[in-house]
Amino acid sequence: MADRLTIFDTTLRDGEQSPGISLDVAEKLEIAEQLARLGVDYVEAGFPVASQGDFEAVETIAKEVGTRGDGSPVIAGLSRTHLADVDRCWEALRHADRARIHVFISTSPNHMEHMLRMTPEQVVAETRSGVARAREHTGDVEFSPQDATRTPLDFMMEVLQAAVDAGATTLNIPDTVGYGIPWDFGALIQYVRRGIAGDFVISTHCHNDLGLATANSLAGVQAGARQVEVCVNGIGERAGNAALEEVVMAVNTRPDQFPGVEVGVRTEELARTSRLVSRLTGYPVQFNKAVVGRNAFAHESGIHQHGVLADTSTYEIIEASSVGQQGAQIVLGKHSGRHAFRDTLQKMGLSVEGDALNAAFTRFKELADRKVQITEADLEAIVAEEIGGVGTEPAFTLEALEVTGGTVGVPRARVVLVRDGDKLEASCDGDGMIDAACAAIKAASGIEATLTDFNVSSVTGGIDALGDVVVQVDCDGVKVSGRGVSTDVVEASARAFLNATNKIVGVRATKDRRKPIDQVTP
Numbered sequence: 001m002a003d004r005l006t007i008f009d010t011t012l013r014d015g016e017q018s019p020g021i022s023l024d025v026a027e028k029l030e031i032a033e034q035l036a037r038l039g040v041d042y043v044e045a046g047f048p049v050a051s052q053g054d055f056e057a058v059e060t061i062a063k064e065v066g067t068r069g070d071g072s073p074v075i076a077g078l079s080r081t082h083l084a085d086v087d088r089c090w091e092a093l094r095h096a097d098r099a100r101i102h103v104f105i106s107t108s109p110n111h112m113e114h115m116l117r118m119t120p121e122q123v124v125a126e127t128r129s130g131v132a133r134a135r136e137h138t139g140d141v142e143f144s145p146q147d148a149t150r151t152p153l154d155f156m157m158e159v160l161q162a163a164v165d166a167g168a169t170t171l172n173i174p175d176t177v178g179y180g181i182p183w184d185f186g187a188l189i190q191y192v193r194r195g196i197a198g199d200f201v202i203s204t205h206c207h208n209d210l211g212l213a214t215a216n217s218l219a220g221v222q223a224g225a226r227q228v229e230v231c232v233n234g235i236g237e238r239a240g241n242a243a244l245e246e247v248v249m250a251v252n253t254r255p256d257q258f259p260g261v262e263v264g265v266r267t268e269e270l271a272r273t274s275r276l277v278s279r280l281t282g283y284p285v286q287f288n289k290a291v292v293g294r295n296a297f298a299h300e301s302g303i304h305q306h307g308v309l310a311d312t313s314t315y316e317i318i319e320a321s322s323v324g325q326q327g328a329q330i331v332l333g334k335h336s337g338r339h340a341f342r343d344t345l346q347k348m349g350l351s352v353e354g355d356a357l358n359a360a361f362t363r364f365k366e367l368a369d370r371k372v373q374i375t376e377a378d379l380e381a382i383v384a385e386e387i388g389g390v391g392t393e394p395a396f397t398l399e400a401l402e403v404t405g406g407t408v409g410v411p412r413a414r415v416v417l418v419r420d421g422d423k424l425e426a427s428c429d430g431d432g433m434i435d436a437a438c439a440a441i442k443a444a445s446g447i448e449a450t451l452t453d454f455n456v457s458s459v460t461g462g463i464d465a466l467g468d469v470v471v472q473v474d475c476d477g478v479k480v481s482g483r484g485v486s487t488d489v490v491e492a493s494a495r496a497f498l499n500a501t502n503k504i505v506g507v508r509a510t511k512d513r514r515k516p517i518d519q520v521t522p
């Protein structure tokens, strides 16, 4: 029997805690569906007590993704040790075929003093009662001593033993502030493995404050951890969490370093998962990001190009196709019909029907008029923009945009939006054409969103590449991201701003503002 390394994905929980990321339920479900396709073992779907939105997301994912028999991932939810939190977590998870409650409490002197205001004895007692309560609900209970790497060893061991004695089946060692150094973190994992009595799996949870999250996770695996907690694209609090794609591909690429260790992930889905998470979170993937960055398989120098043309193994240690990075060229053009379009999307795993299909098809035709080669990434980008999250109808759609600008005269934009069949038109001046377009959208929609960040890149290369704009906006303290694509950067910017505006309408409608949880948000 192979030695399985469990992949515990926390993109929807820890990843979603990245500044500026706010996913709605439909978007989280879409990511969870893709994580299931990717084949992760666990999806940590959220922190149910944190907000009504988090609760609904965990519940929806448990019902939709966690009920497909053996092939579906186990759905996990995070919980403090408070009994009411544990019960609430279970309430959200209980629909899944297999569910895990992940209980945590801080154990470092720093956190106990400044955040918990608890004595070490109280923390041990809380650990016992929280874990025992979770065990009343499910046989799969994980425990995390938060800030473990800054916790005195003896105390951490006392808490971990209490957790195992109370029924924890996985002990997760969080490097909450990214303080660990690989050999030190590996030694810590080994110490836990040897020093705690009982039957449990050891897990790593590494943050990237020193850029060592992947290295620390791998050191943990080498020392005996058999679960890694990771996020797609390495997103997460501050500098992020260990990147799923890096840890998985390191273990797969270097079996000599991890003898017998096996990962169940379908690696060909890595690139698509990365693109989806990037698109929905609004967090761009850096070009030179390992495994999933667009330059990860690009060769610039003549010598390298020569070598790779002769044999890719000269300068590539991973086959691009094995991680889904082969930028498949779709044979669709401006003469392709709706059937071919729909078939192609289905082959790509995108199921789009009804009005969303019509809207996506219209965008595809517009694009085919402007762009010669349409890649899988292009198609994904326009389809995702058109359909938004699964089942989400955008409040406003863009019917027309007209801009004038240049070095002479004041830049001006006119937009026509449609809401419930009504046309809303506005014209505004701005500092530039993009500024004018955003101002016109604000005036037409009546949503006073302020642009706080703007990023433009291209989906693929070439002079007719799709411009991919990601914006962050703030509206009365609600912070959301938006994304838009077009061969015209001003239009892409307007679409991104409108996408963010629609999200604000959604947040307002559900009144789902993430309520900050005093001192306990992990």
Ligand code: KIV
Pocket (backbone or CB within 6 Å): 014, 078, 104, 144, 146, 147, 172, 174, 175, 176, 177, 205, 207, 522
């Ligand atoms: O970083 C951390 O300590 C966490 C825990 C809740 C596992 O995210």
Ligand code: ZN
Pocket (backbone or CB within 6 Å): 014, 174, 176, 205, 207, 237, 522
């Ligand atoms: Zn964390």
